Amino acid sequence: xNTVNSHEYLVITANGLDQxxxxxxxxxxxxxxxxxxxxxxxxxxxxxxxxxxxxxGPWNALSKLEDLLPSIGEQLxxxxxxxxxxxxxxxxxxxxxxxxxxxxxxxxxxxKLSGFFAQRGINIEELNTSTYPAAHTGTTMFSVQITVxxxxxxxxxxxxxxxxxYCDDLNLDATFEPSRI
Numbered sequence: 001x002n003t004v005n006s007h008e009y010l011v012i013t014a015n016g017l018d019q020x021x022x023x024x025x026x027x028x029x030x031x032x033x034x035x036x037x038x039x040x041x042x043x044x045x046x047x048x049x050x051x052x053x054x055x056x057g058p059w060n061a062l063s064k065l066e067d068l069l070p071s072i073g074e075q076l077x078x079x080x081x082x083x084x085x086x087x088x089x090x091x092x093x094x095x096x097x098x099x100x101x102x103x104x105x106x107x108x109x110x111x112k113l114s115g116f117f118a119q120r121g122i123n124i125e126e127l128n129t130s131t132y133p134a135a136h137t138g139t140t141m142f143s144v145q146i147t148v149x150x151x152x153x154x155x156x157x158x159x160x161x162x163x164x165x166y167c168d169d170l171n172l173d174a175t176f177e178p179s180r181i
Contacts, residue, residue, distance in 0.1 A: 008058070
C-alpha cells in the first residue's frame with residue numbers, strides 16, 4: 001500500500017505543433033498538479049514538438065494529473081498518451097557505453113545497429129539521430145548517438161572490436177567509448 005509521501009511514476013508522451021512557450025505552459029500544469037519531472041526528452045521534429053517525460057509524485061498528485069491531461073492536451077493542442085510505471089530496477093550490473101555513428105544517409109542504419117546490440121542481449125538506453133548536409137558536397141549525412149547498457153561480465157574489448165568491424169563492413173564511421181555521464 002502506498003502512503004501520501006511515497007512516489008509513483010507516470011510516463012507521458014505528447015506532441016503538437018511547435019510553438020514558443022509550449023514547454024513553460026505544459027510544465028506549469030505539471031507543477032500545479034503537484035508533480036515532479038524526473039527525466040525528459042523534448043525536441044522539435046519537423047513542424048511538431050515532441051515531449052517524453054517521466055513524472056513522479058504521490059499517488060493523489062498523479063491521479064489529479066491523469067484527470068487533467070485530456071483537457072491540458074486540448075488547451076495546448078497536444079496529443080497526449082500516458083501510462084503508470086514503476087521505478088526502474090536493474091537485475092544485474094551494467095556498464096554504460098556511448099556509441100556514435102556517422103555515414104551517408106540511407107534506410108536501415110538504426111535497424112542494423114539495434115540488431116547488433118539486440119543479438120548480444122545489450123539494451124539500448126537512449127538513441128538520438130539527426131541528418132545534416134556534408135560541408136563541401138551537401139550530401140545528406142546521418143548521425144546516431146546511442147547509449148547502451150552492457151552487462152558487466154561482457155568482455156568489452158571483444159565487443160568493441162566486433163562492433164567496429166560490423167560498422168566497417170556497413171561503411172559506417174563509428175566510435176565506442178565508456179559513457180562519461
